[in-house]
Amino acid sequence: MSEVVTTTPGLYPLPDWAKDELSDLKGHQKADLIDGTEGEAIEDAYGRVRSEYVDRQQSAGLDRIVEGQGRWDDMIAHPLAVADAVDTRGIVRYYDNNNFYREPVVTGDLAATGDVAAELDAASEQVDAGLQAVLPGPYSLADLATDEHYGDDAAFLDAISEFLIEEIAEFPDVETLFLLEPSLVENPPGDGADERASEAIDAVAAAADADVVAHTYWGALDEKVYAHLMDADVDAIGFDFVADHEDNVYNISEYGTKDDIALGIVDGQNTLVEEPETIAERIEWVDDNTPSTDFETIYATINTETFYLPVNKYEAKLDALAAVNKEVISA
Amino acid sequence: MTREQFRPENHPNDHFLLTTVVGSYKKPKWLDRARELLEDEDASFDEDDWEEAADDAARLITEEHERSGLDAVVDGEMRRNEMVEYFAHLIEGYEFNGRVKVWGHNYFDKPSVVENVEYGQEWLVDEFEFTDSVAERPVKVPITGPYTLASWSFNEVYDDDEALAYDLADLVNEEIERLVDAGAKYIQIDEPALATTPDDHAIVGNCLDRIVENVPEDVRIGLHVCYGDYSRIYPEMLDYPVDEYDLELCNGNYEQLDVFTEHEFTKDLALGVVDVHVAEVEPVAEIKENIKKGFEIVPPEQLTVSPDCGLKLLPREVAYGKMENMVQAAREVEEELDAGEIDVGLAAPTSD
Numbered sequence: 001m002s003e004v005v006t007t008t009p010g011l012y013p014l015p016d017w018a019k020d021e022l023s024d025l026k027g028h029q030k031a032d033l034i035d036g037t038e039g040e041a042i043e044d045a046y047g048r049v050r051s052e053y054v055d056r057q058q059s060a061g062l063d064r065i066v067e068g069q070g071r072w073d074d075m076i077a078h079p080l081a082v083a084d085a086v087d088t089r090g091i092v093r094y095y096d097n098n099n100f101y102r103e104p105v106v107t108g109d110l111a112a113t114g115d116v117a118a119e120l121d122a123a124s125e126q127v128d129a130g131l132q133a134v135l136p137g138p139y140s141l142a143d144l145a146t147d148e149h150y151g152d153d154a155a156f157l158d159a160i161s162e163f164l165i166e167e168i169a170e171f172p173d174v175e176t177l178f179l180l181e182p183s184l185v186e187n188p189p190g191d192g193a194d195e196r197a198s199e200a201i202d203a204v205a206a207a208a209d210a211d212v213v214a215h216t217y218w219g220a221l222d223e224k225v226y227a228h229l230m231d232a233d234v235d236a237i238g239f240d241f242v243a244d245h246e247d248n249v250y251n252i253s254e255y256g257t258k259d260d261i262a263l264g265i266v267d268g269q270n271t272l273v274e275e276p277e278t279i280a281e282r283i284e285w286v287d288d289n290t291p292s293t294d295f296e297t298i299y300a301t302i303n304t305e306t307f308y309l310p311v312n313k314y315e316a317k318l319d320a321l322a323a324v325n326k327e328v329i330s331a
Numbered sequence: 332m333t334r335e336q337f338r339p340e341n342h343p344n345d346h347f348l349l350t351t352v353v354g355s356y357k358k359p360k361w362l363d364r365a366r367e368l369l370e371d372e373d374a375s376f377d378e379d380d381w382e383e384a385a386d387d388a389a390r391l392i393t394e395e396h397e398r399s400g401l402d403a404v405v406d407g408e409m410r411r412n413e414m415v416e417y418f419a420h421l422i423e424g425y426e427f428n429g430r431v432k433v434w435g436h437n438y439f440d441k442p443s444v445v446e447n448v449e450y451g452q453e454w455l456v457d458e459f460e461f462t463d464s465v466a467e468r469p470v471k472v473p474i475t476g477p478y479t480l481a482s483w484s485f486n487e488v489y490d491d492d493e494a495l496a497y498d499l500a501d502l503v504n505e506e507i508e509r510l511v512d513a514g515a516k517y518i519q520i521d522e523p524a525l526a527t528t529p530d531d532h533a534i535v536g537n538c539l540d541r542i543v544e545n546v547p548e549d550v551r552i553g554l555h556v557c558y559g560d561y562s563r564i565y566p567e568m569l570d571y572p573v574d575e576y577d578l579e580l581c582n583g584n585y586e587q588l589d590v591f592t593e594h595e596f597t598k599d600l601a602l603g604v605v606d607v608h609v610a611e612v613e614p615v616a617e618i619k620e621n622i623k624k625g626f627e628i629v630p631p632e633q634l635t636v637s638p639d640c641g642l643k644l645l646p647r648e649v650a651y652g653k654m655e656n657m658v659q660a661a662r663e664v665e666e667e668l669d670a671g672e673i674d675v676g677l678a679a680p681t682s683d
Contacts, residue, residue: 016429023436033435073435091434098483098527100434271428271443272487310429310441 002295004283004326007064008057009178009215009238009268010134011305013314014070018049030091030102033073036082036115046071047122054126056315061322064132064176064299067123073101075305076136076180077144079167080104082115085149095186095218097308105146110159112166124172133174137181137214138164138200139189154196161200165207177208178215178238178262180305184229185219185240194228202232211235211297213262217304220247227255238262240303241282252290259296261286264303266321271309273316276323283324300324333551333574334599334632336516337402337469344665348622348636349402350658351601353555353577354473354519355414355641356395356407356650362388366412385410389458390465399651400658403471403517406462408643414475414521415483416440422502424448425484443485448498454506456513463514471517472510473555477503477538478531482524493534500541507542511550519553519577526559536571543572553577553601557640561587566594577601579639581621582608591628600629603639604660605653610645612652618660626678631668636661 014022025042026032038046053068072078075094080086081101085108091100116135124131136144138161147156168177179201189197205212214229215238221229229237236258239248242265251257265282266274283300300321306314338347365384368376392407411417419425419442426445430438455472462470477499481492489495507518520542525535543552554571556564557579568576580587581603591600604621605613613621625634636657642650667673671680 013432019430019436019438026436028436030435093527094434096527098524099432269485270487271485307432310431312428 002287002298004298004300004324005063006300006321006324007062007132007176007178007262008066008302008318008321009180009217009305010066010069010132011072011075011307012053012066012068012070013307013309013311014049015052015311018045018070021045030088033088033102034071034078034082035088036113050119050123051126054123057318058127060315060318062318064130065123065127066132066134067119069119069134071119074104075099075101075307076140076182077101077104079113079116079136079164080106080110080141080145083110083113083163084108085110086145095182099308101144103146104144105148106150106156106159107148109149110163112163112170114167114170116167117170117172120174121172129175131172131174132176132178133168133171133208133210134178134180135164135167135204137179137184138204139197140181140183143183143187153193157196157200161203164204168204168207171208174208174210176299177205177210177212179204179212179234181214181216182218182304184216184221184225188222188225194225195231197225198228198232201229201234205232205234211260213238213260213299215262215264215301216240217264218243220244220251223251223254226251230255230257234258236260236262236297236299238264238299238301240264241286242267242303245285249286249289252293257290257293260299261293261295261297262299262301264301266302266317268302268304268306268317269308271313273313274320276320276325279321279324333516333549334635336549337551339402339468343662344669346631346665346668348631348634348661348665350636350661351401351403351471351517352396352405352638352654353641354405354408354471354521355411355643356392356405356409357643357645357647358407358409359388359391359647362409386461389462393462393466393470395647395651396654397466397468399654400662401468401654403469404462404466405471405473406458408473408641410458413439414523415480416442418454418475418480419484421452421454422448422499423451424488439483441483441485443487444489444495445487447488448495448502450502450505453509456506456509459510459515460513469517470515471519471553472515473519473521474503474506476520476522476535476554477542478535479522479524482528493531496534496538497541500538503538504542504544504546507546511546516549517551517553519555520573521555523555523557525556525564529559529563532564532567536568539571539573551575555601555640558582562590565590569594569597573598575599575601575635577603577635577637579603580624581606581639585621585624588624588627596628596633599633599635600625601635601637602628604636605638605657607638607640607642607645610649612649612656615656615660615663618657619664622660622664623673623675623678626673627676630677631665
């Protein structure tokens, strides 16, 4: 008997009014983007964005509510972009997308900023239950950044993990933490690095007093990377079943998975809106094709961030996901 | 060869390095205001007013191009708002849902393909005919390629982007036939998306096969690609059915030059010799050195001289300065070639 919990990985598109208002307030150049020191008018606008995101998820009826990460101009590199000892330099490509972020270059000892904790504090005022935090996983954050201080990959990954652990220490109570780890798929760690990536995720997950999901997307993990990730003590691993269902099922069949699972079964990068029945069928398909496993909790989620979508379509997807008939699946 | 038809009658040198631009150019501020008025429901500014404004801007920029001395000119794409949106509005099967983020607060009205694409309204024939009527020099027509049109859209209908790209290629072919009927002799297919997904070079090749079907041989077809790792598409791309490759190399300081010297470059090369991301006008002497780098890849008979990419992000006076110096540099290099003074690579007199 599985419990289905509907949620998203956050990083929502800004409402159209906020696209205009914030570009007027901030400007269009790379120096105009969020650095954690924004003034009152900008802070106020983002407050309204956050409130709208929370209202929208609640009216859709999602089980987990994210802050929405409207301020994350640099996508999941955001926590570094607002940190001291980090220079944000040139505009670089965000994975294989036609999107770009400012390359964060770490030039000194990293220290937590409390930036993400402050966003969660603000959101928590509107959320009685089911608040979900979102952070980049340590491997992806290190992969998106450049190190000019710690010297080698292992030391840098340790420093990034420690930085995330300190950020988590400042969080208010949250129900769930999604650690986004697309780099595990897109730029997989090799021998040795795969084990370190798993240990880093384990360390970060241990710092959270919440259910932790290590969510991967844009494909399936290499077998060996997956095997190592299974050693990390997280509550669930997230799989992108939109991008690749066969290899994901293979990994689960070969190596098992955690008691809980996150299924990316709504496409965050296509405007075609799935029907609730289609979403339910996809969940059932995974359940049917992984006969050796019996999930306690199934997080049904959009596979990727949703800032790729126009606002009307991302909202329609929230509604469709929240409308999934959970009885069918958990029966 | 399709090149000689662009040599001006009064060309001063025996050698001829065809000078041109990639296409886009900064719009005059008043044209941006005119578009805002067109989109403002409360304003009395209508479609006819917009056409008139766009004609004025196209005339202004075409003449600016001619004044700089270019051999083949463009209208600066004054009527186009963006390289995918513009076409998607004219093609049946597309729908628009709103802006999506590119980076920071820069957005793009990324269209969705919601039905099989079909030829709807005419795309570029009016634009070409107007530009051709005001230009003394030959006009080049840039057109966004099907692979980029497919990659930079949401695909709700086709099994994959490849299938969508082939249907779009048939529409591009239809448009090019219309342009050719209207007298166009120089058409450039823009495929910037190829640079980000070079593994798809065979798809682009298949698209180009469709695009050039029934296009007469004297029509010059170019392909523009920018900001990519060329080693992943060269030399395979030489098999594409095009006359000329327009490549951005200046911005990367010609570090990728070696990619093109291992295999003979069997087509024409339109070499980027000024950087569109630097807001200072390069001196003539520096541009001449850049042009000469082209001779390491092709002989003078196969070299076209062009900026790296569209000039639209540069202030107009800077863009103009770059074109003017580029043309002067080309003419000086031609003189030196005539005098047998250049002994770089394939331009060396002995290589004849």
